[in-house]
Amino acid sequence: MRTQVGIVGAGPAGLLLSHLLARRGIDSVVLEARSREYIERRVRAGVLEHPTVELLREVGLGERMDREGMPHEGVSLRFDSEEHRIDFADLTGRGIVVYGQQEVVKDLVAARLADGGDVRFEVSGVRLDGLTSDPVIHFDGADGTRGELRCDAVVGADGFHGVSRAAVPHTTYDRQYPFAWLGILAQAAPVREELVYANHPDGFALYSMRSPEVTRLYLQVPPDTDADDWSDARIWDELHRRLGTEINEGPLLEKGVTGMRSFVAEPMRHGRLFLAGDAAHIVPPTGAKGMNLAIADVRVLADALYRLVTAGDGSGVDAYSDTCLRRVWRAEHFSWWMTSMLHTDPAADAFDRRLQLAQLRQTVRSRAAATTLAENYVGLPHGSV
Incomplete structure (x- = not known):
């Protein structure tokens, strides 16, 4: 078989990338190790940043989200037996939507299959070859038949434990x-x-x-x-x-x-293989950034791959890793900050506890500090980092 872009992993990153490419006339094949039922039932994070919500609406995936999602205009921080609301709408003019990751996946799978997209479930034995010149994905189909998929580019959206990350020589943080x-x-x-x-x-x-x-x-x-x-x-x-x-x-x-855990693999590219989502980075869930970072990755990658496969323009893919990593590290810092401010470290002493409370008080009493939290939580505009 041959396609323009081979995608390993049918999570939000892989499926959304396939959808974005199809809207630009680019063919792709998505290979997923799990069954369709499994990925549509697996409960994961449910906070969608404002830029994520806007993108899903823009590409025709917002109808059920707008009907069933739960808009939030703020969050509350509770400490010292008191509760303090951070008003996103007042501080930023934007908010978030609570809509489970599995619901986003359901919408994406339905959209890809309705459009005739090639999404293959229960694939095993994935192996990547020729990544510096002529990529090939070897795999076993659900029926046990051995397959070979030749493509112009491969995207590894198969998570931290997938095969793609190991194929990219990288520095780990x-x-x-x-x-x-x-x-x-x-x-x-x-x-x-x-x-x-x-x-x-x-x-x-x-x-x-x-x-x-x-x-x-x-x-x-x-x-x-x-x-x-x-x-x-x-x-x-x-x-x-x-x-x-x-x-x-x-x-x-x-x-x-x-x-x-916090984890980043740099770079996010090796030859014609590009990592996206958890294959390249993980954040602690406190800041609600995991799925949103994956979606930001593929928004950049869809444009870069379109230019590569239609016009031979490699400028976008050459800049892909650096462009995404700027946003990744901003999200890593925010997620670390939220985690360290809100959790009790078993190794902390009384001095550390006083510092933590001082940070919390500053965050809820200073409009500037509250705005910093709100801006990062609702999501910095794509392309702004």
């Missing part, structure tokens, strides 16, 4: 955090309209939501925590205590522990 998140998805109507980030002496907690019927909540726990060691009653008790706000309880639909 990595930070592991001494805590994790115990997250639950509960069949319980949210009682709040916006997210609440709580800094508590015994650990961070987050109140969020996924729909008018489903609440998403998190607790800071040690990184070696086994979710099965936490009973439902223990989780609810700790959430009430740390959040200090009303919570509707309900049956747990999901429970799991997520590690916290």
Whole structure:
């Protein structure tokens, strides 16, 4: 087989790139290791930045998001038993939309298949060759048949553990955090309209939501925590205590522990292979940047690949890594800052705790400091970093 762009991974980055390329008349094939049912049901982050929302609307993917998504014009920071609202609308004139990553994936899969896009699920044995000149993707199809896909460019959007990242000679920047998140998805109507980030002496907690019927909540726990060691009653008790706000309880639909790390691989390109999303960078979830960074990557990459395959213009792909990494490092800093300001470090002493509280007080009392948080949270305009 031959196509213009071969894409490994059918997450938001890979699927959106395929959609953006198709709108410009560029053919692509998307190869995904998991089943369609799996990727459409896998619950992930749900905060869409303002530029992400605008892009999805612009490319015809905003109808269900606008109907079912939950617009937020601010978030609250809770510490010292008091709650302080950061008003995004007042500070920036913009907001965010809570709309689960799996919902974005559903919309993208439906759009690609409706347009005759080639998305292949349950692919295995992916191997990349000829990346400096004539790229080839070798793979086994769902029926076990061996396939060979020749293309002008390959995009690795297959996540941190995929095959693509290992094929790019890179320098790694990595930070592991001494805590994790115990997250639950509960069949319980949210009682709040916006997210609440709580800094508590015994650990961070987050109140969020996924729909008018489903609440998403998190607790800071040690990184070696086994979710099965936490009973439902223990989780609810700790959430009430740390959040200090009303919570509707309900049956747990999901429970799991997520590690916290910052990771960047530089560069994001090797020959005709380009990394996007988690294959190139990971942020702790505190700043809600993961999916938004992936979408920002492919917005840049779609334009660069269009110029490359239609006119032989390599200027866009040559600049791709540097262009994206400027935004990546801004998001890495913001995510690190939010994480360090809101979590309890087990190695911290009383001096560190006082510094943390001083930062929180400055953030909620200074309009300039609150604006910095708001601008980064709602998302800096694409192309502005």
